[in-house]
Amino acid sequence: MTAVAEAVYVFGIVPDDVAESVERGDGIDIVSNGSVAAVVGSVPADRPLGADDLRRHDRVIASFVDSGIPVLPMRFGAAVADRAAVVSDLLEPNADAYTAALDKLTGVVQFTVQVRYERTGLLREILAGDPNVLSARAVAGDPAASTAAKMRLGELVVAAIGRRRPADAEHIRFTLAPRVRALRVTLADDPDSVAQLACLVRSDRTDKFIDTLERLARDLADTMRLRLLGPLAPYDFVPNT
Amino acid sequence: MTTAVANRTGGYVERPASSSLADVIEVILDKGMVIDIYIRVSLVGIELLTIDARIVIASVDTYLRFAEATNRLDLYEHGGKDLPELFNSMQEGGAKHKTKGALSGAMDKVSDTFSGGGDDDDDDDSGDRPRRQSRSSSSSRSSSSSGGGQRRRPASSGQRRRRSREDDE
Numbered sequence: 001m002t003a004v005a006e007a008v009y010v011f012g013i014v015p016d017d018v019a020e021s022v023e024r025g026d027g028i029d030i031v032s033n034g035s036v037a038a039v040v041g042s043v044p045a046d047r048p049l050g051a052d053d054l055r056r057h058d059r060v061i062a063s064f065v066d067s068g069i070p071v072l073p074m075r076f077g078a079a080v081a082d083r084a085a086v087v088s089d090l091l092e093p094n095a096d097a098y099t100a101a102l103d104k105l106t107g108v109v110q111f112t113v114q115v116r117y118e119r120t121g122l123l124r125e126i127l128a129g130d131p132n133v134l135s136a137r138a139v140a141g142d143p144a145a146s147t148a149a150k151m152r153l154g155e156l157v158v159a160a161i162g163r164r165r166p167a168d169a170e171h172i173r174f175t176l177a178p179r180v181r182a183l184r185v186t187l188a189d190d191p192d193s194v195a196q197l198a199c200l201v202r203s204d205r206t207d208k209f210i211d212t213l214e215r216l217a218r219d220l221a222d223t224m225r226l227r228l229l230g231p232l233a234p235y236d237f238v239p240n241t
Numbered sequence: 242m243t244t245a246v247a248n249r250t251g252g253y254v255e256r257p258a259s260s261s262l263a264d265v266i267e268v269i270l271d272k273g274m275v276i277d278i279y280i281r282v283s284l285v286g287i288e289l290l291t292i293d294a295r296i297v298i299a300s301v302d303t304y305l306r307f308a309e310a311t312n313r314l315d316l317y318e319h320g321g322k323d324l325p326e327l328f329n330s331m332q333e334g335g336a337k338h339k340t341k342g343a344l345s346g347a348m349d350k351v352s353d354t355f356s357g358g359g360d361d362d363d364d365d366d367s368g369d370r371p372r373r374q375s376r377s378s379s380s381s382r383s384s385s386s387s388g389g390g391q392r393r394r395p396a397s398s399g400q401r402r403r404r405s406r407e408d409d410e
Contacts, residue, residue: 010276051262058265075273090276112268123307123314133311141312147305150312154304157311191303196267210254217253227255229264235272 007079008086009043011060012233013072013098022069028060031083033091036098039064039071040086043079061233068203070106072098073233101239108181108200109231113213115172115194117161121222126160133157158191168224169195175216179209184236194224198236206231 008031014022019030019037031038039060043049057076064071080086091098127134133156139145140153165187172195173185182200201209210228217226257264 013274054265054270055262058260058269061269073269073273075275076270078274078276080276114267119310120314123311127311127314137311140308150308151301151304153311154306154308157307158304191307214252214254221253225255226253227257229257229260229268232268235269238274240275 005045006042007045007081008083009041010074010078010080010086010090011039011041011057012064012074013038013091013102014064014069015099015102018069022064026060031086031091033087033095035095036091036102038086038091040083045079049077065109065231065233070102071233072101072105072238073235097239105200105234105237107203108234109203109206110234110236111199111201111206111209111228111230112232112236113172113176113197113199114227114229115169115188115197116225116227117192117194118221118223118225119192122161122224123157125223126157126164130156130160133160161191165194169197172197172216172220176209176212179205179212182237200234200237201231203231 011028014030014037016032016035016037019032022028022030022039027041029040031040041056041060043053054076057073061071061073080089127137133153136149136153136156140149142149169185169187173183176197176199177183180199180201184198186196186198188195199209213226213228217224220226260268
């Protein structure tokens with residue numbers, strides 16, 4: 001294939017029957033095959049994509065979420081050679097799968113909950129519950145303590161955090177489960193973080209979801225901080241082959 | 242995600258009115274539908290932004306930070322103001338230090354209610370423009386990941402870029 005200066009960037013897939021109502025500004029266009037439609041734009045083929053492109057991807061997808069239009073976001077960076085290829089290579093072979101996924105994801109939005117530890121309260125609990133940490137602290141707390149002794153204390157503390165993280169994440173998952181249609185937990189690897197939870201929530205039940213989250217955050221405030229992003233397109237819940 | 246939904250004030254849940262670049266990277270990068278192989282090879286050589294996020298730094302620095310925090314903790318103090326302030330200032334100092342290195346966003350997926358494939362959360366080292374690297378380049382994992390004299394070793398525990406700097410547009 002010969003190199004061309006521009007390629008067709010694919011933001012996502014929307015139902016064909018909303019294609020007419022989509023605003024086509026900002027270089028955004030719709031390519032349809034009669035049953036499903038792709039939201040496309042152009043992208044230079046001779047430079048790598050960067051942060052601005054990621055921002056744009058996010059903005060375009062978010063505009064559909066804000067309009068209440070179901071959208072299947074493509075993974076950032078999806079592009080094809082030309083508009084004909086959008087139909088022949090993307091829409092035609094996948095029309096049934098896309099239609100089914102759009103049906104399933106109509107009327108729901110994703111929220112992503114980021115959970116971090118609140119260090120002071122967390123360390124209090126760890127010290128109270130782990131005699132080994134307590135004694136390591138007694139050693140490391142000496143003004144003349146060696147770096148090795150401090151390392152030993154830090155290592156024990158970080159290990160203790162790692163041991164409790166799954167249970168902390170599970171408690172949050174369990175509490176949110178009745179309020180969501182689907183949920184994915186990703187445990188953090190960073191000692192200051194607990195997990196990230198992607199939650200698929202019915203659009204007409206978001207208030208209840210947020211109320212539950214708020215109560216949970218209040219109950220956990222001594223040891224954790226919750227942060228809420230969304231509503232988002234269902235990035236974590238689209239089909240992938 | 243860029244559009245604000247009404248913020249709730251005074252609540253326990255933090256809800257940013259607009260998403261920072263770090264949020265966008267963490268929440269949407271490497272998420273979404275993947276187009277199949279056939280189309281990918283007709284990609285006209287587009288290079289993708291990749292974030293070498295899976296580099297885990299279990300640094301000496303991490304252990305020493307937690308040791309210091311633990312040492313300073315007053316076991317008999319409950320709800321005092323001085324301690325949280327102490328910790329906040331310490332964390333800010335740590336954040337400046339940490340943003341120098343590329344920090345781990347490696348996450349372990351533990352639950353997958355839907356079928357969707359092996360998504361990992363990627364992360365960036367700081368709020369600066371992410372590095373541009375070709376996805377096809379196998380060298381993308383390790384470049385420019387360690388700065389500021391931090392030592393790095395691949396281990397199970399790591400630290401991640403703290404969101405001390407926002408990159409809102």
